[in-house]
Amino acid sequence: MIRLASVNVNGIRAAMRKGMGEWLESVNADIVTLQEVRATEDILVPLVPGWHVLSDEATAKGRAGVALLSREPAVAHRTDFGAVDFDSKGRWLEGDFEIGGAKITVVSTYVHSGEADTPKQVEKFKFLDAMNERMPQLREHAEHVAIVGDLNVGHREFDIKNWRGNRKKSGFLPSERSYFDGFFGEGEVEAIDGVTRPGHGWADVGRRFAGEVDGPYTWWSNRGQAFDNDTGWRIDYHMVSPALAASVEHYRVDRYPSYDTRWSDHAPVVVDYNI
Template identity: 45%
Template sequence: MIVSTVNVNGIRAAVKHRSADNLGLLPWLASTTADVVCLQETRADDAQLATALAPALADGWQLVSAEPHLKGRSGVAVLSRHPIAASRSLESDEFGAHGRYLEVDTAGATVASVYVQTGEAETDRQREKERFMAELATRMATLTNRDAVVCGDWNIAHTENDIKNWKGNIKKSGFLPSERQWLTELLASGWVDVVRELHPDQPGPYAWWSWRGRAFDNDAGWRIDYQLATRGLAARAVSARVERAEAYALRWSDHAPVTVEYRSREMIG
């Protein structure tokens, strides 16, 4: 099973961007080897998303989505080349309808797409982010007894190796000590950061770069797009890569797809 995750920064923009040059999300979906693709920040309701992805759906991709509760905000989805047996949103009075979490059973595993909101230190936005993080951890605790992977934009850089300018962001949301500790505790509870496991002790590989300045050209990025897998599934991960565009002008999102290949149990045996 090959799983990719990408924050599309608006599904309609990702589909239309440089379409005349045969670039953008749809050509990428047509060429990817992924079996399952998790999307975040679709910024579209279910009907708009299905319309934007119509060519991919005609090619056989199966789609499940969770639309945002506010226009132009959040929204997550999962595309699979395999039948989707079941799907579930976050059971939460506050966040259940926000379009920030969606999990599906497909290709012999549970695959979830998550979009953790951007916070702002010492504000209500940060407190909302922390409440969502708590509810997400509660949900993930119920998945550790199965093959599961939670993919998405977590908006938290875990260590100094996960952000180029870590010294300038110590007091900012996304690199706060409390956020980093939350990720540490999540990993201690039975989850594995698969990309870091396969790329230990090195900066990056980053998957988000600001549109501004020369962040992309200088690889001054953040590694905030994770695939956290349960230990049994993580043990079967054989490769992980960031599909970074060859040039700034060829980007169709400010994030790049993060792709991991997991061997089947039969291949291990």
């Protein structure tokens, strides 16, 4: 059994001050992926004693940043992603692990938040294009692969409480959701924006496990009473290869008991894989 947890920490130093350390020790995970670390490795490592740490810092200091924490060291890792002229630093980190005789490749990823009709959205589409290219390669690299983290897109109407009011905003644009139709589809996929895409056949563990229901949400705005009213977005995913999807034993979102006990605006996602 491998327990894999993922969370956008919204700044590791602030998260640790607010109580993340207690969760990290109690979750009993084999691998934990972090997004939006916003700290250099020399700051991160002392904050997580007892863990082997891989990290990829963003080009801009204090921005983005992804990491992989593991109880056993990775046997290999990679950060190459996308075209040579594309800056993906701090947003894509692959690690190969062997745990109890089982092999798994885990990707910690932080997709751009984007902003409709701006250069930020162009960068987001470049990232999604690079994912589209990399996913088949990962399937060839390993049988059990998990791309996990903050993908910053709500794929379906179930994934956003106020989906009607967000149809023209980054995170729920048809042109973004179209990629996810391809990621999770089979064969030739007629995507929501009318584009025909090749289906990659990966599994959305959260949606498979929860079924056709609203949520469970993983991010809530700090504005108003979004958390208290559960007006959230499900934008943190475990997107896994078919072989790994067949091994899922349990999925959960570690939603905080109350607004004032949160240590991030995202909640951790925890999945048990029986491989």
